[in-house]
Amino acid sequence: MISPKELIAMHEAINIAKNPDTPKGPNPRVGCVILDKSGNYLSRGFHLGSGSDHAEISAIKNAQQDLVGATMVVTLEPCNHSGKTGPCVEAILKSGINKVIIGQKDSTAIGSGGGAVLAKSGIEVIFSPLEPEVSAINPWFSVAMKQQRPYLRLKLATSLDGRIAARDGSSKWITSSAARRLVHQFRTDSSIILSSTKTVIIDDASLLARNSDNDLLKIQPQRVVLGRSEIPQSHRIFKEGVAPLIYPHHDLDSVLADLWSKQFNSVLVEAGPRLTTALLRSGLVNEVLWFQAPILLGDQGLAAVLDLGVETLEKAHKLHPYSVEQVGVDTLTTLQIPVVN
Amino acid sequence: MISPKELIAMHEAINIAKNPDTPKGPNPRVGCVILDKSGNYLSRGFHLGSGSDHAEISAIKNAQQDLVGATMVVTLEPCNHSGKTGPCVEAILKSGINKVIIGQKDSTAIGSGGGAVLAKSGIEVIFSPLEPEVSAINPWFSVAMKQQRPYLRLKLATSLDGRIAARDGSSKWITSSAARRLVHQFRTDSSIILSSTKTVIIDDASLLARNSDNDLLKIQPQRVVLGRSEIPQSHRIFKEGVAPLIYPHHDLDSVLADLWSKQFNSVLVEAGPRLTTALLRSGLVNEVLWFQAPILLGDQGLAAVLDLGVETLEKAHKLHPYSVEQVGVDTLTTLQIPVVN
Numbered sequence: 274m275i276s277p278k279e280l281i282a283m284h285e286a287i288n289i290a291k292n293p294d295t296p297k298g299p300n301p302r303v304g305c306v307i308l309d310k311s312g313n314y315l316s317r318g319f320h321l322g323s324g325s326d327h328a329e330i331s332a333i334k335n336a337q338q339d340l341v342g343a344t345m346v347v348t349l350e351p352c353n354h355s356g357k358t359g360p361c362v363e364a365i366l367k368s369g370i371n372k373v374i375i376g377q378k379d380s381t382a383i384g385s386g387g388g389a390v391l392a393k394s395g396i397e398v399i400f401s402p403l404e405p406e407v408s409a410i411n412p413w414f415s416v417a418m419k420q421q422r423p424y425l426r427l428k429l430a431t432s433l434d435g436r437i438a439a440r441d442g443s444s445k446w447i448t449s450s451a452a453r454r455l456v457h458q459f460r461t462d463s464s465i466i467l468s469s470t471k472t473v474i475i476d477d478a479s480l481l482a483r484n485s486d487n488d489l490l491k492i493q494p495q496r497v498v499l500g501r502s503e504i505p506q507s508h509r510i511f512k513e514g515v516a517p518l519i520y521p522h523h524d525l526d527s528v529l530a531d532l533w534s535k536q537f538n539s540v541l542v543e544a545g546p547r548l549t550t551a552l553l554r555s556g557l558v559n560e561v562l563w564f565q566a567p568i569l570l571g572d573q574g575l576a577a578v579l580d581l582g583v584e585t586l587e588k589a590h591k592l593h594p595y596s597v598e599q600v601g602v603d604t605l606t607t608l609q610i611p612v613v614n
Numbered sequence: 615m616i617s618p619k620e621l622i623a624m625h626e627a628i629n630i631a632k633n634p635d636t637p638k639g640p641n642p643r644v645g646c647v648i649l650d651k652s653g654n655y656l657s658r659g660f661h662l663g664s665g666s667d668h669a670e671i672s673a674i675k676n677a678q679q680d681l682v683g684a685t686m687v688v689t690l691e692p693c694n695h696s697g698k699t700g701p702c703v704e705a706i707l708k709s710g711i712n713k714v715i716i717g718q719k720d721s722t723a724i725g726s727g728g729g730a731v732l733a734k735s736g737i738e739v740i741f742s743p744l745e746p747e748v749s750a751i752n753p754w755f756s757v758a759m760k761q762q763r764p765y766l767r768l769k770l771a772t773s774l775d776g777r778i779a780a781r782d783g784s785s786k787w788i789t790s791s792a793a794r795r796l797v798h799q800f801r802t803d804s805s806i807i808l809s810s811t812k813t814v815i816i817d818d819a820s821l822l823a824r825n826s827d828n829d830l831l832k833i834q835p836q837r838v839v840l841g842r843s844e845i846p847q848s849h850r851i852f853k854e855g856v857a858p859l860i861y862p863h864h865d866l867d868s869v870l871a872d873l874w875s876k877q878f879n880s881v882l883v884e885a886g887p888r889l890t891t892a893l894l895r896s897g898l899v900n901e902v903l904w905f906q907a908p909i910l911l912g913d914q915g916l917a918a919v920l921d922l923g924v925e926t927l928e929k930a931h932k933l934h935p936y937s938v939e940q941v942g943v944d945t946l947t948t949l950q951i952p953v954v955n
Binding site: 433439441444447550553567569576581583590591594597604 | 773774775776777779780781782784785786788891894904906908909910911912913914915917918919920921922923924925926927928929930931932933934935938939940943944945947949
């Protein structure tokens with residue numbers, strides 16, 4: 274049974290989660306409110322991104338009063354695992370809270386099961402009826418849980434005629450510095466940057482994320498490289514940051530399953546035409562981020578998208594345009610591919 | 615010598631020319647004001663597009679008083695030729711007006727020389743100092759006069775990856791009905807629709823312009839087709855409208871020179887990859903109108919742009935992005951290529 278005061282508190286927790294200062298990824302945004310037995314606010318908490326306290330811990334720490342008999346209202350099911358921080362379930366049990374209202378079930382590989390553990394320990398656990406509103410806080414995270422694999426965004430940067438390099442292979446830089454800065458924001462919001470050995474070798478790409486001051490982020494997305502080509506140890510990907518994960522194959526389903534099991538929820542792909550095309554054919558792409566520079570390279574340039582197996586117009590790959598915006602002199606078209614139930 | 619009242623009248627004529635009801639093409643938008651000897655307004659006139667009175671004639675007709683000794687203030691040099699309407703110079707001489715203030719010199723092949731004829735007949739002719747403001751009323755017309763050939767707009771309609779047809783040649787329709795309706799507006803604003811015999815044969819395109827009710831326009835742009843391939847007489851281009859002009863060659867400079875000499879000021883190109891690429895290589899394109907549908911066709915599809923002779927990224931064809939907008943589910947990117955002085 275959920276009271277009107279608790280329902281209002283869930284709306285409040287949703288608003289806290291949506292705080293514009295909270296990073297949009299790679300961790301889901303979570304808001305938490307603690308109420309006393311009479312439904313009065315005791316404290317609030319939210320999650321500020323990887324490495325910082327989860328919203329539940331933050332709310333418990335922020336409380337000035339004793340929490341015995343209190344109610345926690347939280348947008349996402351409390352975790353039952355120790356990641357970079359301790360498990361929330363443990364902290365809740367210790368606090369004396371005896372009722373937990375949850376906005377959205379956590380069905381990630383590692384995060385799930387917190388509600389069941391709490392219930393077994395005698396805590397009243399209720400899922401609120403506001404699931405759609407809560408899912409909308411972190412649309413990519415909700416999609417990832419629905420499909421039980423990471424949300425996959427595919428970035429392309431091409432000329433207006435769809436080429437990623439001129440005839441001689443030159444490609445630095447097709448897009449403007451404004452577009453490249455935005456790519457760093459996309460990297461920052463992702464838990465994985467995925468590329469292929471060929472692209473890493475050819476571009477000597479570090480695939481690291483930088484902040485708006487162009488400094489390397491302290492907590493970097495994990496870099497993942499697919500393929501059998503040997504990357505020289507002198508390449509930048511080995512010189513800077515934590516070593517990349519290398520999968521010596523292109524079995525995309527198994528790579529994504531493995532990353533999901535390792536608690537990675539969102540992947541940004543920055544790869545060459547072969548991996549890009551394989552992903553488009555696989556149906557695993559959730560979102561396409563396509564930067565186009567106002568230049569033409571002609572058909573002697575390298576095509577961004579190779580053979581999709583499209584024989585006739587009716588069989589074209591259809592995407593859902595979501596937004597189009599100018600980024601410096603370039604255009605960014607964002608397209609989404611809905612998950613088939 | 616131009617008086618303050620006459621200068622104010624020129625600003626008024628500019629505003630009249632910019633009337634949103636006035637078609638943006640294919641004829642230039644022109645505004646006209648007639649003042650009496652004391653600088654009081656006698657009448658106003660504007661040009662409502664092909665086949666209707668020129669602004670000068672309209673202003674003379676609108677005047678209630680005798681015009682002997684009056685001053686005409688007009689944004690564009692009065693014409694000296696009989697097109698679909700009589701020459702303005704003749705009407706001005708008949709009216710008794712004895713001073714004409716001109717905003718912009720007409721240097722089209724046929725329209726030019728009106729000012730000189732008026733001056734020879736004893737009329738005081740003055741060019742106003744507001745030429746930049748006046749040029750901006752009809753930017754495409756001003757560019758055409760500067761380059762002494764028609765303003766050339768190139769339309770493309772492709773998939774996101776720059777393909778105009780799937781592997782089997784199917785291309786109807788890549789873009790949405792909203793985009794295709796907008797193309798009819800672009801046709802309406804042009805004096806020429808240019809294509810190639812190949813495209814006309816393959817698509818059986820009529821290249822006629824329709825209004826927003828999908829009815830054929832009464833006054834159509836002239837259709838021009840380049841190439842040697844024989845178009846069957848049963849094709850739509852011969853069945854409807856005035857016969858197309860056919861040039862059995864691809865000498866683009868001479869075609870544009872000939873069209874300019876025939877008083878055509880603006881060309882919309884809707885052609886296949888070969889003519890499109892030849893035009894891009896020729897440097898004759900002033901503006902690119904690129905529709906992109908949110909679909910992918912892959913590299914087995916037909917490329918919109920063929921070999922541009924670009925060896926390396928530095929030599930890419932650089933365009934100036936002017937605007938990007940969503941048209942239905944499609945994107946329209948407009949790019950301009952400045953005229954080199």
